[in-house]
Amino acid sequence: MRRRVPLWLGVILLLGAGVSSLPAGEAANEEMEKLRPFVGVWKTDSVFPDNGLRVGGELEYRYVLGGHWLLVRFVGAHPDRSFWEAVAMIRYDGEKDAYVSFDFFAAADPVRMTGRWISDATVRFLTEESGRTWGIDYTIREDGTVYQENWVVPAGGAKKVTLETTYSRCGG
Numbered sequence: 001m002r003r004r005v006p007l008w009l010g011v012i013l014l015l016g017a018g019v020s021s022l023p024a025g026e027a028a029n030e031e032m033e034k035l036r037p038f039v040g041v042w043k044t045d046s047v048f049p050d051n052g053l054r055v056g057g058e059l060e061y062r063y064v065l066g067g068h069w070l071l072v073r074f075v076g077a078h079p080d081r082s083f084w085e086a087v088a089m090i091r092y093d094g095e096k097d098a099y100v101s102f103d104f105f106a107a108a109d110p111v112r113m114t115g116r117w118i119s120d121a122t123v124r125f126l127t128e129e130s131g132r133t134w135g136i137d138y139t140i141r142e143d144g145t146v147y148q149e150n151w152v153v154p155a156g157g158a159k160k161v162t163l164e165t166t167y168s169r170c171g172g
Helices: 004-017
Strands: 040-048 053-064 069-078 081-093 098-105 111-117 122-129 132-140 146-153 160-169
Touching: 040 069, 098 122
Parallel strands: none
Antiparallel strands: 040 053, 040 160, 053 069, 069 081, 081 098, 098 111, 111 122, 122 132, 132 146, 146 160
16 A cells, blocks of 8 residues: 555645646536535634634635545644645545545645545544544535534543634635
8 A cells, every 4th residue: 555655645746736727527426426515715714622723724625536536635724833734535435335535744644534424414534543533524504614623532532622623615
């Protein structure tokens, strides 16, 4: 699997470099179409509950590679550094009956998450690492905004929210 990382990184860099000039595209299948409410350009307002820090950012979701993938690109602030950029690629895996997400943060290996709808309005992405589970819930609100909640469950512990973000569409 490690040999594939440079290929993935190359694809991400090519797509990310010209992301604003790519057409929005269409979803390749019904499961990818369910993610359409996320497609677009967003302003983000994030709060880190541990310290109350509030930061803004910009986020874009768009279908790429024939609508089989959703490309996500975020640029904003973070409590541990002044600039934060992340790129993710999401697709639907029919064999697993789940979405898979590859999340790239700087030079680190990508984080792989698995996602499923837990309600009509909320999709949850999960991963496990070092005996803890962490995840992100994305809830599409009736007013068209999106609420994102990042959380962790340490081994033997209770769920702890680490980040709360609201997305508002740019120009709307």
